[in-house]
Amino acid sequence: MDNEQLNSPGYDIPDELKNVVSITTLDRIYNWGRRSSVWPLMFGLACCAIEMIAAQASRYDMARFGMEVMRPTPRQADMMLVSGTVTKKMVPLIVRLYNQMPEPKYVVAMGACASGGGPFKEGYNVVAGIDKFLPVDVYIPGCPPTPQALIAGMIKLQEKIDKESLSKVRWYDKKKEDSVYIPVPVLGPDLMDPRRFAEIKAIAAAKEG
Amino acid sequence: MATPTTTATLDLAARFPGAVSADARPGYKGWIVEKDKLIEVATAIRDEFGYDHLTAVTGVDYLPEGKMEVVYHAFKTTGGPVLTFKVQVPRVDPVEVPSVTSIWPGAEFQEREAWDLLGVKFTNHPDLRRILLWEGFEGHPLRKDWKEAFYEEDAKPFKSRWPEGKHVMAEEKNPFKDNINFPKDFDPEQWVPEGEAALYGALARYQVQEGSLKTDHIVINMGPQHPSTHGVFRAAVTVDGETVVSLKPVMGYLHRNHDKIGERNTFLQNMPFTDRLDYFNSMSNNFGYAVAVEKLMNIQVAERAEYIRVIMAELSRIQNHLVFIGMLGNDLGMMYTPALYAFEERELILDIFEAVSGSRMMCNYYRFGGVVRDLPEGVLEKIKGLVFERLPVKADELDRMLTENEVFVARMKGVKVIDAENAIRYSITGPVLRAAGVPYDIRRADPYSIYDRFDFDIPTRPNGDLMDNYLLRLDEIRQSLRILQQAVKQIPEGPVMTGKPQYQVRVPAGESYGRVESPKGELAFYVVSNGKPNPFRYHVRPPSFVNITALEKMCVGTKIADFIAILGVIDIVLGELDR
Numbered sequence: 139m140d141n142e143q144l145n146s147p148g149y150d151i152p153d154e155l156k157n158v159v160s161i162t163t164l165d166r167i168y169n170w171g172r173r174s175s176v177w178p179l180m181f182g183l184a185c186c187a188i189e190m191i192a193a194q195a196s197r198y199d200m201a202r203f204g205m206e207v208m209r210p211t212p213r214q215a216d217m218m219l220v221s222g223t224v225t226k227k228m229v230p231l232i233v234r235l236y237n238q239m240p241e242p243k244y245v246v247a248m249g250a251c252a253s254g255g256g257p258f259k260e261g262y263n264v265v266a267g268i269d270k271f272l273p274v275d276v277y278i279p280g281c282p283p284t285p286q287a288l289i290a291g292m293i294k295l296q297e298k299i300d301k302e303s304l305s306k307v308r309w310y311d312k313k314k315e316d317s318v319y320i321p322v323p324v325l326g327p328d329l330m331d332p333r334r335f336a337e338i339k340a341i342a343a344a345k346e347g
Numbered sequence: 348m349a350t351p352t353t354t355a356t357l358d359l360a361a362r363f364p365g366a367v368s369a370d371a372r373p374g375y376k377g378w379i380v381e382k383d384k385l386i387e388v389a390t391a392i393r394d395e396f397g398y399d400h401l402t403a404v405t406g407v408d409y410l411p412e413g414k415m416e417v418v419y420h421a422f423k424t425t426g427g428p429v430l431t432f433k434v435q436v437p438r439v440d441p442v443e444v445p446s447v448t449s450i451w452p453g454a455e456f457q458e459r460e461a462w463d464l465l466g467v468k469f470t471n472h473p474d475l476r477r478i479l480l481w482e483g484f485e486g487h488p489l490r491k492d493w494k495e496a497f498y499e500e501d502a503k504p505f506k507s508r509w510p511e512g513k514h515v516m517a518e519e520k521n522p523f524k525d526n527i528n529f530p531k532d533f534d535p536e537q538w539v540p541e542g543e544a545a546l547y548g549a550l551a552r553y554q555v556q557e558g559s560l561k562t563d564h565i566v567i568n569m570g571p572q573h574p575s576t577h578g579v580f581r582a583a584v585t586v587d588g589e590t591v592v593s594l595k596p597v598m599g600y601l602h603r604n605h606d607k608i609g610e611r612n613t614f615l616q617n618m619p620f621t622d623r624l625d626y627f628n629s630m631s632n633n634f635g636y637a638v639a640v641e642k643l644m645n646i647q648v649a650e651r652a653e654y655i656r657v658i659m660a661e662l663s664r665i666q667n668h669l670v671f672i673g674m675l676g677n678d679l680g681m682m683y684t685p686a687l688y689a690f691e692e693r694e695l696i697l698d699i700f701e702a703v704s705g706s707r708m709m710c711n712y713y714r715f716g717g718v719v720r721d722l723p724e725g726v727l728e729k730i731k732g733l734v735f736e737r738l739p740v741k742a743d744e745l746d747r748m749l750t751e752n753e754v755f756v757a758r759m760k761g762v763k764v765i766d767a768e769n770a771i772r773y774s775i776t777g778p779v780l781r782a783a784g785v786p787y788d789i790r791r792a793d794p795y796s797i798y799d800r801f802d803f804d805i806p807t808r809p810n811g812d813l814m815d816n817y818l819l820r821l822d823e824i825r826q827s828l829r830i831l832q833q834a835v836k837q838i839p840e841g842p843v844m845t846g847k848p849q850y851q852v853r854v855p856a857g858e859s860y861g862r863v864e865s866p867k868g869e870l871a872f873y874v875v876s877n878g879k880p881n882p883f884r885y886h887v888r889p890p891s892f893v894n895i896t897a898l899e900k901m902c903v904g905t906k907i908a909d910f911i912a913i914l915g916v917i918d919i920v921l922g923e924l925d926r
Contacts, residue, residue, distance in 0.1 A: 180574055181572055182578055182579075183579060184601055184603075184623075184921065184922055185623055185626035185922060187578065188626055189707075189708065191686075191690070192690060192693075192694070192697075195687055195690035195694075196691050197690075210573070210574040222601070225599075225600060225601060225603065227480065227602065228571065228600040231571055231572060231600075235572060255526075257619070257623070258603040258604065258608065259497065259517065260495065260497045260517065260608060260611070261495070261607065262488050262496065262604055262607065263479075263480065264526065264603060264604065266517075266518070266526050270525065282626075282708060282709070324535070324538070324540060325481045325483065325540060326483060326529075326533075326538045326540065327483065327484065327485035327529055327533065328484075329527055330527075330538070335536055338523065338529060338535050339534050339535060339536070341522050341523055342529045342530070342531060342532055342533040344522075345522065345529075345532075346531075
């Protein structure tokens with residue numbers, strides 16, 4: 139949202155107040171602040187993380203979009219960039235990191251693996267996409283996505299933030315508690331999602347042999 | 348060092364009648380050792396025959412023959428080809444083989460991997476736990492009778508996709524509607540996770556109190572999400588004050604099942620998967636796999652393609668070492684500045700990769716018998732500009748900026764990484780071995796491709812401290828530039844591929860161990876073919892994984908801050924560490 143839009147709320151402003159006060163809506167000023175300083179979690183999983191570093195380096199310079207402050211601790215991060223293959227051994231930790239992030243929080247699935255398993259989908263230790271566990275805001279295709287694609291994805295996220303409304307966002311919605319806290323998966327004989335325990339038990343009981 | 352002055356000629360069968368026999372299967376070479384005599388024979392291989400460096404340990408599950416085979420590869424640090432020896436045991440649980448860690452401690456993690464993935468129990472192993480998967484995982488995935496949740500067929504191309512093309516999502520075929528599988532009547536709520544008692548148990552064994560002052564030991568878990576572990580590596584460290592008392596690496600957080608997927612793929616389909624092993628150096632990975640399969644197919648590589656391969660592999664080495672230097676700066680707290688310098692040059696090299704292959708990182712450029720396409724117009728001029736003008740200047744610039752930086756030198760000098768003797772014992776390869784003073788480089792010791800035609804040095808450094816490891820990378824950048832300067836001058840015209848390009852290559856039955864000097868050390872592929880379109884066994888011997896075996900040895904007794912720096916100079920990359 140550019141400055142002109144931000145400063146034209148649709149009301150008539152008396153001439154004497156023009157250029158003295160700005161009137162806007164809470165949603166707009168909130169979204170403007172949010173989208174201009176998205177702090178990603180410093181967290182690389184695989185190949186895509188290298189392109190993420192390249193996007194931060196001099197040629198692509200993601201800092202131009204207000205996203206250069208990578209935070210290694212989830213407590214200070216707004217956005218989780220899932221940059222690489224999500225494995226069964228890693229997914230409990232990713233979910234824990236997500237749970238530790240303060241709201242508002244966004245998840246971007248970077249690359250084919252994070253979006254749907256990618257070339258490794260058939261692997262026995264691979265989770266076919268982080269969206270099986272976390273609510274994903276933006277998917278970036280590619281293997282790995284180029285830095286340009288990553289920046290395009292980040293701009294898409296900014297566009298999404300622009301359209302948010304405080305009254306509707308999921309983290310203030312009391313009925314949707316699940317989307318803020320995700321139960322942490324457990325490593326058993328295979329990966330177990332606590333939300334599906336009953337289902338797993340029923341299917342295992344019905345299994346042949 | 349264990350290298351003797353005179354080396355006996357290698358005839359193990361004559362030396363150990365009855366205990367060793369030559370491997371007579373067609374396409375196979377090496378020796379088959381009786382299980383009970385393994386320790387005795389292995390000791391002789393090291394002490395009498397001079398094979399002081401055990402480079403790879405892996406297993407093959409010969410289900411049709413009802414045998415489990417453990418394959419060892421060793422070489423002499425004075426040069427020469429690898430020696431292959433094997434132990435065969437009946438495939439009846441428990442599959443037990445004596446551990447060779449008492450002879451070559453570097454076998455520790457590779458034996459743990461064979462236990463984890465193949466279920467080979469190594470007796471007398473100091474710490475036999477699962478390494479890539481977690482305790483409690485059901486089964487040993489690389490066994491031929493183990494099937495993953497998304498199992499469709501034994502070999503690609505799957506009939507559902509080709510030629511009929513009636514593919515349904517894998518999720519819909521699995522009863523659990525996801526990539527999971529559980530035994531019958533399994534109840535998740537009754538499951539008690541094994542947790543990490545085994546890991547902490549292994550740590551605790553080393554906690555010996557010294558002196559009269561009783562101090563508390565604290566266990567610190569670094570990673571898998573940690574800014575200095577280069578990805579999802581984790582180390583459980585016990586510290587006494589600031590001093591590291593014991594350390595256990597924990598890995599597998601990026602275990603993407605290359606070996607299992609590789610057995611389903613056709614030979615050519617594995618090429619793009621090798622890109623994603625060491626994702627900084629996809630060209631080097633392609634090189635290793637191409638060398639391994641070409642050995643098995645016994646084909647010549649087109650002359651021009653050999654030069655293109657060397658050019659790409661050396662450019663890859665330069666950008667890897669540039670990133671190494673930049674990232675080492677980050678690890679030491681010089682945030683970002685050296686990394687930004689490094690990435691500026693790296694982008695120029697990636698431009699060349701993108702021009703020849705279409706992708707910046709995942710090049711998938713090599714083919715069996717050549718490369719996939721010729722250099723596009725203008726690329727050779729670009730490379731010449733880089734290797735004659737820009738990169739030598741930039742290497743000097745980086746040298747000036749860091750090597751003469753007093754703070755940097757004070758931090759790096761004298762912090763020991765490893766000495767030559769231990770580096771060999773722990774199977775370390777690559778720059779870390781050379782920085783400890785051992786002039787071992789596969790390009791010279793066991794030349795592959797056309798490296799014997801170029802004039803270049805194998806740099807070494809005497810001290811094996813952090814500073815030497817950093818300086819050695821700079822030396823190697825300069826030597827790579829020397830090779831490149833010769834290669835771009837000598838490159839001939841001609842075809843870039845022998846024979847017609849084909850999707851389905853014919854690979855005769857047999858085994859092959861193809862190794863190249865990747866920027867991180869010895870990258871090798873052990874491929875077993877049974878004449879079918881898919882490899883029977885596809886194993887990657889990654890340098891990062893084997894080098895990390897000595898991490899505890901390197902770190903115990905140093906300060907915890909040095910652990911970060913030492914991990915930095917080993918230059919691990921998780922894609923190939925966990926595979």
